[in-house]
Amino acid sequence: MYKTNTKWMVSAIYLATLVTAIESTIVVTATRSIVSDLGSANLTSLIFATYLFSSALATPIFGRLADNYGKKRIFQIGLLLFLLGTILCGFSISSWMLFGSRVIQGIGAGGIMPMTFALIGELFDISTRGKIMGLNNSAWGIASLIAPLIGGLILKQLTWHWIFFINVPIVLIVLLIVQISYKEKRPQTISQKGTFHQYTYLIAGLLLLLSGIQLFSTYFLLGTVILIAGLFVLLFFYRQEKKEHDPILPISTMTIYDFSLLTICVFLINGALIGFQVYLPMWIQTELHLSPTSAGLALLPSSLFFILGSYYSGKLLNRFGQKLLLQLIVGGALLGFLSLSVLPGNTGYMVLLIFSSLLGFFIGTGVTISVITAQAYATQQNLSTVSGFITLCRTLGQSFMVTFLGVINQRIFLLKHLQLAGYHSVYLTISIIFILLLFLVSHRPTVNPHEQKNEVS
Structure with a gap:
């Protein structure tokens, strides 16, 4: 055959x-x-x-x-x-x-x-x-x-x-x-394919959520209202999905604490990646007064070490285990972002390239590890559904964080009295988020995903 x-x-x-x-x-x-x-x-x-x-x-x-x-x-x-x-x-x-x-x-x-x-x-x-x-x-x-x-x-x-x-x-x-x-093996088709109202609630909720995120930076109040409305629609959708015989989202998998934590990692790590890529070139142009080309090239080490970290993530996972490796990744990225939040604006170009390399490696490893460990909770019957949900978390993380960090950069409402530049406040905000993420990851129970998946099913 x-x-x-x-x-x-x-x-x-x-x-x-x-x-x-x-x-x-x-x-x-x-x-x-x-x-x-x-x-x-x-x-x-x-x-x-x-x-x-x-x-x-x-x-x-x-x-x-x-x-x-x-x-x-x-x-x-x-x-x-x-x-x-x-x-x-x-x-x-x-x-x-x-x-x-x-x-x-x-x-x-x-x-x-x-x-x-x-x-x-x-x-x-x-x-x-x-x-x-x-x-x-x-x-x-x-x-x-x-x-x-x-x-x-x-x-x-x-x-x-x-x-x-x-x-x-x-x-x-x-x-x-x-x-x-x-x-491909013929899929085991489930009796129902999801009803029209299920897809309607999901699309409406996501549309409101994304619209609110887009409006958040320019029309703060309107964006917040629409964003909250989207969250309410998605919450209602989630509650209805739990009652459905054939949910269109991986509800049984989403109820696993470990899987939910890993999707939070996917959301935040991808969001942090966008924040780093947007504001490091801004720093180089505004403070070091270098050309846009030099600012863009500052991301080159990040991209190269992102590739390196992604490629060796499987070996690192086998060596350190899921929990310890996630702690090392989040902790390493936290130190990098925290350092960027306090470094003086005239920090040398080569120093910023070193941080670009380190953060590229940690974020590249973190993105890959979060996805493959979250995907381990899927069954053969819902592998594509789980993969779609993980991809959605990745997209939402990038969309929300780039808008949220843009508001931080423009208003600097948290650090105005310290007279720091916008990118300093951006990296400090990411650092605070990663402190919370490190706390969650450190208190994550060490569980075999296949064992927990069997318990749910």
């Missing part, structure tokens, strides 16, 4: 992750050209918001559907939607056409990202999964290095439309590999 070619599938998974990672960063280089060409003042934020919203909304739904209809089919649908949205973005002649195309592209990305996690969980055992997951996560580090360079080169030689078109051949290659190399 024909079997899945895991080597080719690793290539497909990596390319799929790489293309979504590049898409998340390369558009930044073309924003000014797009706004100038299409002539919409509000286009800048909407270019990113529409993609982010649609991706976040689609992620848990695609994860759930994959457990019913099969990962291969849903992965292919996600790739096709991403391909369609990408082509339409490239041919966009108006802002409204671009918005709609970005929505389609984001929905496709919402089908791709959880499937990459789920496929790794299916194709590799826990001892190998860390290495493969680390290799896959390195795509984000590589994308942060090459996307601005590729984007700048394209804009210099061609038009902004080609920022999108370069993704087309990569997606076609992934589709071909998946079709030929992946042989």
Whole structure:
């Protein structure tokens, strides 16, 4: 019988992750050209918001559907939607056409990202999964290095439309590999597929939550009200899901304390990564008065050590165990952020590069470990659903933290009397959050996820 070619599938998974990672960063280089060409003042934020919203909304739904209809089919649908949205973005002649195309592209990305996690969980055992997951996560580090360079080169030689078109051949290659190399066992279809009102409550809650997060920095009161409304809708949805025979979220897994803690780690560590990447270049430009190029290159060590930490996370997990390794990761990152919060503004460029390297390693290891240990609580029946939920936590963490830290940076309401710069207050805020996270991780019971998973089931 024909079997899945895991080597080719690793290539497909990596390319799929790489293309979504590049898409998340390369558009930044073309924003000014797009706004100038299409002539919409509000286009800048909407270019990113529409993609982010649609991706976040689609992620848990695609994860759930994959457990019913099969990962291969849903992965292919996600790739096709991403391909369609990408082509339409490239041919966009108006802002409204671009918005709609970005929505389609984001929905496709919402089908791709959880499937990459789920496929790794299916194709590799826990001892190998860390290495493969680390290799896959390195795509984000590589994308942060090459996307601005590729984007700048394209804009210099061609038009902004080609920022999108370069993704087309990569997606076609992934589709071909998946079709030929992946042989999936027929999923054990559950009697129900989730009702319309379940999906409606989930989408409405997430939409309100994300809208509140986006409005939080500019319209504080309105954003807070909408955010709270979203939380209430999601709480109501969660209570209803607990009564459903066929929930569309992994409710039984979410009730496990250890799994919930790991998803909090995913949320906060990914959020801290965004805060670091945004405010370190700002520090270098405002205090050291160096060029934007030098500021961007300061993230290079972070990206390289992110890749290194991700790749060796599996070996570190086997050596230190889940609890101790998480303590070391959170503690190491805490020391890094705490140091950045008190270092003088004129700290040397090389010193900042050292901190960039250390934080890249700790965060890269933390991102990978949080995902693979949380995924260990999934069963074969809900692996895609759990992977979708973890991916959603990752997206929400980045979205919430970049907005929340932006408010801290602008208002500096906590540290105004100390007359510290905005980035100092940002890193101090992250440090306080990591102190709380270290406390939670340190009081985490050492439990075998497979044993606890059996108790729940």
